Every structure is written in C-alpha cells, then in structure tokens.
Amino acid sequence: MKVERADLLVVGSGPGGAMTAVVAAEAGRDVLVVEEGAHWPLRSAPSFSLAEMDQKYRNGGLNVTFGGTSITYLEGRCVGGGSEINAALYHRPLASTLADWRDRTDIADFEPDSLVPHFEAVERDCEVHMLPQGNGPASALLQRGAGAMGWSTKEIARFWSYEGEGPRAGLLDGRRSMSVTLVPRASRAGARLSPDTRVIRLLRNGRRVSGALVERTDSEGRPERVTIEARDVFVCAGAVQTPRLLRRSGFTHNVGDTLQLHPMIRVTARFREEMNDPAWGVPTEQVDEFKPALTLGCSYSSVPHLALWMGAELGNKRAQLRDWKRTGIFYVAAVGTGVGKIRDLPLLNEPLVRLPLTSADLARLGEGLLRLGQLLFAAGAVELSNPVEGGKAIRTVADLEALAKALPQGKMAVSTIHLFSSVPMGRNEALTATDSYGRVHGTENLYVNDASLFPASPAVNPQGTVLALARRNVQRWVG
Amino acid sequence: MPSLRLSPAVSHRLTRAVRGIAEAEVAEELDRNDLSGVPGLAETVDVLQRRLLGMPLHFAAGMVALTLGFEAAGTFSSLPLERRRRRLARLRALPLGPLKNFSTFYDKMAPFIFWSVIEEAGELQAVLEEAP
Numbered sequence: 001m002k003v004e005r006a007d008l009l010v011v012g013s014g015p016g017g018a019m020t021a022v023v024a025a026e027a028g029r030d031v032l033v034v035e036e037g038a039h040w041p042l043r044s045a046p047s048f049s050l051a052e053m054d055q056k057y058r059n060g061g062l063n064v065t066f067g068g069t070s071i072t073y074l075e076g077r078c079v080g081g082g083s084e085i086n087a088a089l090y091h092r093p094l095a096s097t098l099a100d101w102r103d104r105t106d107i108a109d110f111e112p113d114s115l116v117p118h119f120e121a122v123e124r125d126c127e128v129h130m131l132p133q134g135n136g137p138a139s140a141l142l143q144r145g146a147g148a149m150g151w152s153t154k155e156i157a158r159f160w161s162y163e164g165e166g167p168r169a170g171l172l173d174g175r176r177s178m179s180v181t182l183v184p185r186a187s188r189a190g191a192r193l194s195p196d197t198r199v200i201r202l203l204r205n206g207r208r209v210s211g212a213l214v215e216r217t218d219s220e221g222r223p224e225r226v227t228i229e230a231r232d233v234f235v236c237a238g239a240v241q242t243p244r245l246l247r248r249s250g251f252t253h254n255v256g257d258t259l260q261l262h263p264m265i266r267v268t269a270r271f272r273e274e275m276n277d278p279a280w281g282v283p284t285e286q287v288d289e290f291k292p293a294l295t296l297g298c299s300y301s302s303v304p305h306l307a308l309w310m311g312a313e314l315g316n317k318r319a320q321l322r323d324w325k326r327t328g329i330f331y332v333a334a335v336g337t338g339v340g341k342i343r344d345l346p347l348l349n350e351p352l353v354r355l356p357l358t359s360a361d362l363a364r365l366g367e368g369l370l371r372l373g374q375l376l377f378a379a380g381a382v383e384l385s386n387p388v389e390g391g392k393a394i395r396t397v398a399d400l401e402a403l404a405k406a407l408p409q410g411k412m413a414v415s416t417i418h419l420f421s422s423v424p425m426g427r428n429e430a431l432t433a434t435d436s437y438g439r440v441h442g443t444e445n446l447y448v449n450d451a452s453l454f455p456a457s458p459a460v461n462p463q464g465t466v467l468a469l470a471r472r473n474v475q476r477w478v479g
Numbered sequence: 480m481p482s483l484r485l486s487p488a489v490s491h492r493l494t495r496a497v498r499g500i501a502e503a504e505v506a507e508e509l510d511r512n513d514l515s516g517v518p519g520l521a522e523t524v525d526v527l528q529r530r531l532l533g534m535p536l537h538f539a540a541g542m543v544a545l546t547l548g549f550e551a552a553g554t555f556s557s558l559p560l561e562r563r564r565r566r567l568a569r570l571r572a573l574p575l576g577p578l579k580n581f582s583t584f585y586d587k588m589a590p591f592i593f594w595s596v597i598e599e600a601g602e603l604q605a606v607l608e609e610a611p
Binding site: 049050051054059060062063064070302303304305307308312316317318321322324345347348349350352389390410413 | 482507508509510526529530533534535536537538571572579580583587590591592593594595596598599603606607608
C-alpha cells in the first residue's frame with residue numbers, strides 16, 4: 001500500500017481545518033490536508049442552486065435526524081466545507097456566552113477577552129465586511145416591521161468582498177469562503193491539499209495516533225487506499241463527521257453523545273409591495289431583540305425556494321409564485337435544548353443522528369413564530385404560509401396566537417445548518433472529550449478543531465467562532 | 480461511500496414510479512391536468528431520482544421501497560393526472576408515519592427541483608405567466 005508522510009495531518013478543509021492548516025504551515029510545519037469532497041471553484045455553480053447542492057452538499061442536502069420531529073441538516077462536502085454553501089454571516093458570540101462555556105466545562109485560559117485577537121485576525125484574514133452602502137428591500141422591510149414593534153435589528157457582517165464598481169458590486173459574487181481565502185493561503189505556505197480523500201479510520205497505537213488509512217478517488221473514479229503517517233493529527237470534519245471518525249477509530253469517551261443545533265422554521269410572507277430582489281442575495285438584517293434565545297431574519301427567496309416553503313394552504317401555487325417579487329421567506333432560529341447522539345451502524349453509509357426537538361424547543365419556536373408574524377404584519381404582510389403541515393393560511397396575528405402556543409411534533413419542516421458540541425472541550429473530563437485546546441483525552445497527539453468542541457450553543461452563526469477557536473488552539477500546538 | 484445501487488430492472492421500475500409522482504406534483508404546482516408542452520419534466524424526474532438514491536442508505540432504502548410499492552398498488556404512473564393528484568392529496572392527509580415522510584419528500588423536492596430546472600433553463604417567466 002502506498003504510504004505518504006506529513007508532520008501534521010488535517011482531516012477536513014472547512015473553517016476549522018483551513019485555519020489549522022494556515023497557522024501550522026505558516027509556522028513551517030509540513031501539513032497535509034485531506035478532504036472527502038471535491039475541489040470545486042467557488043463559482044462552479046450559482047449559490048443555493050441544484051447544481052451547487054449536487055456538487056458541494058453531503059447527500060445533496062438530504063440528511064435528516066431521527067426524533068419526534070425530523071430535522072433536515074446541511075453539511076458541506078467539498079474543499080472549504082460549510083463555508084462554501086452557507087449564508088456567510090459572521091458574528092462574534094456574546095462575552096457572556098463564552099464565559100458560560102468556560103464555566104460549564106472548566107476550560108483553561110478561556111477568558112472571553114482572550115479570544116478578541118483571534119476574532120480580529122479572522123475578520124481581517126477572511127475578509128469580513130458590512131454592506132458598503134444601504135441595504136436591500138427585504139432587510140428594509142424587516143427593519144420597518146421591527147421598528148413598528150419597537151424592536152431592534154442589526155445588519156450582520158459577512159465573509160464577503162464588496163469591491164468593484166457600482167452600488168451593487170459584489171452583492172452576488174463576493175463570497176469569501178475558505179476555498180478563496182485560507183485554503184490557498186495554506187497552499188502558498190506549503191500545505192498540501194488532497195481532495196476526494198476519505199479517512200477510513202485513524203491508526204491508533206496506544207495513546208498515540210500514527211496517522212490514518214484513507215481512500216483517495218482519482219479523476220476517473222478509481223479508489224486507491226493510502227496510509228498517511230503523521231506526527232500529529234487534527235480532525236476538523238464538522239460536528240457530525242468528526243465524532244463519527246473518532247468513534248470508528250476507537251475514541252468514544254464523550255464523543256458523539258452531546259450534539260446540539262439551532263432548529264429553524266420558515267414561513268413565506270406576501271406583501272402588497274415588491275420586496276424580493278434577488279440581486280441583493282441573502283438579506284443581512286436580523287432582529288436581535290430576542291437574542292440569544294431567538295433570531296428572526298429573511299432567507300434567500302428565489303422562486304424554487306419559495307415553492308419549497310409554500311404550502312397548499314395558500315391556494316394556487318402558480319398564482320402565488322407569479323407574485324414572487326412581493327413574497328419572501330422568513331425564518332425563526334432558536335437555541336435548541338435537545339441533545340443528540342451520533343452513531344454508525346454496519347452497512348450504512350451515513351450515521352444515525354438521534355436528536356429530540358424538545359417541548360422547550362417547540363415553545364421557543366412558537367414564541368419566535370408569533371414575534372415574526374407580528375413583525376411581518378406590522379410591515380404590511382397580507383398572508384403567511386403555515387409552517388404546520390395541513391394548517392390554514394395565516395392572515396392575522398390572532399391566527400398565529402393559538403398556533404404559536406402549541407406547535408406540534410412531527411408536522412413541521414425543521415432544518416438547520418448550525419450543528420456543534422458533539423466532542424466538547426474542557427478540563428472537566430466527566431463532561432468533555434478533549435482538553436481545553438482540543439486534544440482528545442487519553443491521547444498525546446490527536447486533536448479536534450471545529451464546532452464539535454463548543455461546550456454549548458454559540459447562540460449565533462458558528463463560523464466566526466469556529467475560526468477564532470481553531471486559531472487559538474492551533475497556535476498553542478505550534479508553540 | 481456506497482449509495483443505493485439497483486439492478487437495471489428495478490431502476491427502470493423506479494424511474495417509472497418517480498415519473499408518475501413527479502408529474503402529479505408538477506400538475507399540482509401548475510394546477511392543470513395536461514402537461515403537454517411543459518418544459519423540464521424529464522430533467523425533473525432525473526434529478527429527483529438522483530436525489531432519492533443519493534440520500535443516506537437508511538433513508539434511501541425505505542423511500543425506494545415505498546415508491547415502488549406506491550407504484551405497484553394500482554400502477555400509479557398510468558393513471559390520469561387528475562386521479563394521481565387526488566391520490567397524493569389523500570396521502571398528504573395521513574397522520575405521522577413512513578408514508579407521511581414519503582409524501583413530504585415528494586411534496587417538497589419535486590416542486591423545488593421543477594422550478595429550479597425551469598429557472599436554470601431561462602423559462603421561469605414563461606411558465607409562470609402561461610394561462611392556467
């Protein structure tokens with residue numbers, strides 16, 4: 001069998017893996033990054049299109065949890081990972097959230113202020129920017145509705161470049177994902193990238209990991225097994241795939257037992273005025289009045305996506321879709337309280353993910369739905385879709401009140417792209433799988449460096465926190 | 480990783496079954512029982528079947544079995560569109576269970592894929608504006 005060698009093997013090229021590779025390679029380490037997915041150019045397909053789902057999403061985006069309510073979760077499976085397919089929104093978590101993490105699992109050297117230099121570096125190196133001028137009509141509508149309710153909103157920065165000529169420069173094509181920021185930077189520093197390479201298992205030798213057995217697929221689809229020998233290994237494959245790889249390699253202590261996520265429900269809302277202009281891309285305004293528990297906002301609202309979220313309760317679909325410029329998709333995202341497990345079973349190609357949507361989650365989502373409806377009607381909405389299958393169209397706040405009090409299990413489309421906490425970090429070994437810098441307990445040279453490490457929800461989009469945390473941890477490893 | 484692989488005979492039956500459901504879903508979207516001249520149908524069926532087979536095995540296997548069973552119980556794909564739409568409407572009204580998941584998959588994915596195909600082909604406005 002072919003053997004390759006590296007000082008550091010990084011599994012996964014999403015935000016955690018890309019940051020790990022950059023810091024290690026720029027410190028002069030010999031780094032090999034293996035990525036299960038392919039290396040597609042950033043603009044190989046339009047954002048949120050079918051082609052993009054085929055190229056860059058794991059299983060075309062059709063991953064579902066088991067539980068009272070199935071939750072569809074999205075994972076990137078390409079060079080750059082989730083950063084290639086998400087809305088590219090950037091947040092710093094609240095200091096109180098980070099303090100809670102520190103106390104929850106006893107994380108060493110984790111004063112909230114200590115992460116500030118890492119967030120600043122992320123904002124600089126990954127090109128985090130606000131819109132240079134103005135905001136789109138959907139964001140303006142959200143602001144107007146929130147204003148009428150006396151609630152605050154905030155424009156969210158993005159991993160985005162708005163350079164170019166004209167007021168709308170970069171709005172659609174300015175994404176700064178890992179494949180155009182940190183991955184090429186790591187390559188310039190000497191890191192090697194191996195796409196289409198799946199890790200079968202880590203090679204364990206007592207307290208050490210000597211590398212990994214991988215299967216690499218060539219351009220004609222022929223698989224080749226390769227042993228990669230490495231002095232140290234960082235696993236950065238995301239909150240589902242990281243614990244899965246650890247477990248099948250024999251590392252199970254607190255691994256894959258505590259997955260958490262941000263459940264999200266959506267409604268479509270139709271207005272009298274035109275408010276949906278795809279040229280603005282993803283609306284960046286969010287209602288932050290109810291954070292950290294709840295976030296309200298507007299999604300990308302193309303006709304296919306509207307068709308996905310509109311229900312039969314609105315009547316003739318084509319007539320509704322003809323009005324697409326007056327219709328948008330709006331969401332409620334909650335900090336979930338359910339805790340899930342990730343397990344592989346023989347003969348299956350993907351793990352079973354069991355995670356309950358708890359009654360507290362339903363109550364929180366119901367509260368969010370009521371708030372969202374109040375805002376949308378205050379902004380002039382005529383009609384909302386009903387997130388509960390078989391429900392009636394929502395035309396007044398009163399329609400919402402009863403619904404919001406008792407959202408049912410199993411009858412709503414719930415989704416998420418924010419998953420975390422499946423391999424938590426900290427000094428409290430009863431609660432965690434790694435130490436305070438991501439080293440797996442009981443090992444000398446195996447590390448995790450992605451959203452799996454979060455002890456709990458970041459209460460915001462996790463990508464910025466993943467990058468900052470990964471930078472902190474790998475800098476410690478570099479020494 | 481292996482995805483679900485079918486024999487040519489089963490694959491052929493599956494395509495017929497998926498076509499039967501996809502056509503009924505598109506007919507529902509457009510609120511018409513004659514799909515002649517509607518673009519994008521073949522590609523919609525192709526993408527929908529690919530999505531079905533590309534799901535994690537533990538979902539794909541069940542969904543394929545239900546799809547084939549649904550077709551077998553009354554040769555669904557050969558029914559007039561009006562009857563197919565009525566049968567899907569009855570399915571939607573079912574309480575929780577595997578058939579509900581089956582119905583939700585097609586109710587969500589078929590419209591999304593159809594309108595995506597139409598949009599990518601540059602025919603969105605024409606299809607939206609066409610008189611019912």
